[in-house]
Amino acid sequence: MGKYDNVEGIARRTMILFFLIDTSNSMSGTKIGEVNDAIEGVIPEIKEISSSNADALIKIACLTFSTGVKWMYPNPVDVNDFKWSYVNAGGMTEMGKAFEVLNEKLSRNEFMAEVAGSYAPAIFLLSDGAPTDEYKDAIEKLKKNNWFKYALKAAVAIGDDADKDMLATFTGDEELVLTAHSPEALRKVIRFVSVTASKIGSKSSVSAQTTNAKQDDFAEQITEFNSDLIDSQNDNW
């Protein structure tokens, strides 16, 4: 009936939000329960950010690591169609292996093969322990990957046993490592980091003088959130 009958959505880039989740044995119980519940709970919000965004659509990729690693789905999934599949805990903490496969997938021949192109991804690492495998080579390689360099990165240390120095090596900035001392705090962190990374990562950048305004803005918001979080939480694991 008209010019616009077959109109498509405007060409949008893709922004992938990666969750890297420690599913080792120590995560069993409340921790993994809270991770499952919080991520599942935040998906509708990310869906809304994606659907009302003409700059980019958001896809989700989730990698779990324990004894071995596993992608939840073989490819990143449009958040609109994404269903969270509950993850279980058990086994070792092969984080080095996780960095290795993440590095493989951060390639235009793999996950970053969008026809209409991508924005830099957002990568969110959640762990309560330290790697049980050799991870140093893997993280060094990952840090040389350009997709990783431009990515918005944050990590949450679940409780005090997490290797925060290693997490800071991952994020490149200790301010981007948050510590959750309670299920309530973990839920807040997951929501805040996921939503903030989705909002900033999926929008055309702001007109600042720098060329890493998104990372700066992300770091600023995470830091501010963290200072409120520290004020409010008690140790409760």
Next chain:
Amino acid sequence: MIDLKRNERIQIKNGSKAEVIQKIGEGGQGAVYKVHYAREDYAMKLYFPRAIKKKNEFYSNLENNIVNGSPNESFLWPLYITEMKNGTFGYLMRLRPAGYEDFSKILTAKVQMNSDMAIINAALHLVNAFKDLHSKGYSYQDLNDGNFFINPENGDVLICDNDNVAPYGQNVGVDGKSRYIAPEVVTGKSRPNVHTDRFSLAVVLFMLFFRGHPFEGAKTASHCCLTEQLEKEYYGVHPLFCYDPKDESNRPVRGIHNNVIRLWNMYPRYIQDAFIKVFTAGIKDVNERLTEREWTNILLRYRNSTIKCSCGCYNTFEDETQAKLTCADCGTEINRPLVLTINKNKIFLYPETRLYTYQIEDSQDLFQEAGMVIINKANKSLWGLKNLSKRGWIVEYSSGEQKSVPYGGVLFLLKGTKIFFGNEYSGEIN
């Protein structure tokens, strides 16, 4: 982060307290709540404590905007301001009525505009809003896909985020989105102003019509990751219009920019030329950017010469010399209908064509309907113009016969007919 609870009461400056009903949204700068104040419901935007950098300046600018009042009814303008408390504050505005959709949802095709006429009217409403805003001495600063709503049924527009609006030459610290703001703002050479508003307005109009971005094509598509540095390059340092007549290197790419490829040639030459002007010469020379008045004239010409085929598809005559056109959808050949000329307006008279008040009297109202072309029920080849205006018209047919056409009355569309609209306005059908 503060989260207000239901029934919490917020002190309005120089007033009583507003009562929180519920949270209705959250953005980068703050959260929006539905509140009850002075027997009415409003939307209240409350800033995150650290979101606003020059807080006092921002606050007093907002107060000034409230005192000066809204430029026109298309703005969800700040009406009341709260007192500053715990390092934060907010303001009250009208609630967005039902039926208005985020522009971004139209761009992502989650919401469809009802008709081409609604699209033209949305463009006219936007341009008109910016004309009134600029003539009040303001600039908007960061127009983008996230700060206005369109009613897809009729094209009515509501513009929000009017807290960044500031008098010419002033800036309250807002940075716009690279994809929408003028190149000189992307590169940091200029702060937002009236000219940069005009650039953003052209970007948004282009997106509304062509459902793509003016600077995205083969060049931008060649990068699998659009880093911030590349955004600066393509929206700031070296933006290249995808239909630049002298440089084809950033043409839309089939498979990615399908909408632009399909829709560009469906628009008349003078509309294409307007965009070419802004997005080529207008990149560097702000005087080449179309003013709101120029856009209004172009859009009105477009609306006046756009007709609705019986299949429902809208088609546009370039000008009166075009003898016929082929409907873009059903392929029917349509001969150029009679044209009513009233001063500069040339209105192509086809069934459902509207006459508007601004055409027949001294009025700035571009949307109030004053007449409509209808088909005679008994004889479908007979078309008439129905008077929907407040005044009675006098018609003089070419035979010399005169007839008065009161409100609700109809005159036959016959060549050589003169219409006197009951004031100094008159027109002739040819």
